[in-house]
Amino acid sequence: MTTKKFPRLVPPRVAGLPLYVPGKPIEEVERELGISAIKLASNENALGPSPKAIEAVARCLAQSNRYPDAGGFYLREKLAARLGVEMDQIVLGAGSTELIQLLCHIYIQPGDVGLTSEGTFVMFPLAVRAAGGTVVQAPLKDYAYDLDALAARLDESVRVVYLANPNNPTGTMFTAAETDRFLARVPENVLVILDEAYCDYVERPDYSHSLDTVRAGRYLIVLRTFSKAYGLAGLRVGYGIGHPEIVGAVNQMRSPFNVSTLALAAAEAALEDAEHIRRSVESNRRG
Numbered sequence: 446m447t448t449k450k451f452p453r454l455v456p457p458r459v460a461g462l463p464l465y466v467p468g469k470p471i472e473e474v475e476r477e478l479g480i481s482a483i484k485l486a487s488n489e490n491a492l493g494p495s496p497k498a499i500e501a502v503a504r505c506l507a508q509s510n511r512y513p514d515a516g517g518f519y520l521r522e523k524l525a526a527r528l529g530v531e532m533d534q535i536v537l538g539a540g541s542t543e544l545i546q547l548l549c550h551i552y553i554q555p556g557d558v559g560l561t562s563e564g565t566f567v568m569f570p571l572a573v574r575a576a577g578g579t580v581v582q583a584p585l586k587d588y589a590y591d592l593d594a595l596a597a598r599l600d601e602s603v604r605v606v607y608l609a610n611p612n613n614p615t616g617t618m619f620t621a622a623e624t625d626r627f628l629a630r631v632p633e634n635v636l637v638i639l640d641e642a643y644c645d646y647v648e649r650p651d652y653s654h655s656l657d658t659v660r661a662g663r664y665l666i667v668l669r670t671f672s673k674a675y676g677l678a679g680l681r682v683g684y685g686i687g688h689p690e691i692v693g694a695v696n697q698m699r700s701p702f703n704v705s706t707l708a709l710a711a712a713e714a715a716l717e718d719a720e721h722i723r724r725s726v727e728s729n730r731r732g
Contacts (some may be wrong), residue, residue: 458555458577465571488613488643490676492728494711495721498677501714502707513709515701520713524684527716528656536692539703541642541668541683545607546572547698548666548691552605552636553578560598561607562590564615566640569607578604589617592627599631606631609640610653616643620651628663636691637665642683645674645722646729659686666691671708674725675715680708 453460471484517537525532538544549572553559559573563582570580581603583594590612611618631637639655655667666687672678682704685692715721
């Protein structure tokens, strides 16, 4: 049999991307090495999902022949009421990672710069490069974001700034006052992504007041997730709270059925289980 040779069709910006390499399944590691192990690599909730979320998923299984609610109306309604924002300021994603990817594809064009820190969540640099942009990273300072070093790297080529607060994976945070000082130095034509995936675990009173900043009309988006404190990492559901123009652009780009029926039901139920969140935070505090 002859094999026809095709010209290379994958664009260089994609062909040159580093591949995200997941760890082996924990069961395979245990089998290979003959050990019992506790998986820490992905920061998963050791308590698992809320029992209410599990029950909600079980009730929804019979509806699996139907497409999900494309807009996630009821989940967005609950989030809006809880967070004190309008529904048109909330967008849902298959995890906050999907929202990072969509935001970079919307706002980054070839030659543009995505600015962030070294030693932060790996998906933002990957998404910037996939969109044809260049990543600029400031070094960490004592394992934390150095916001002054980031601000010093702001120039006319920067289109998106990504901040993780608390930082993943170092766990350090910056205060609301530090955030405000940094945002005052960011030009209005630059999108700021504030990733608060671990916000539920923060107990310091001087932590972020990012939602007040959103309510005030600042052009930024705050990302949160049900993967960590809510224990729904396997169902893939996250959300962004931001300026309506940003939310509208993401809605134009995302798949209409990006969050599954089961994920929507689980997230809605998990929001109502305050005791499970309390136990998750307490478990994390104890280590």
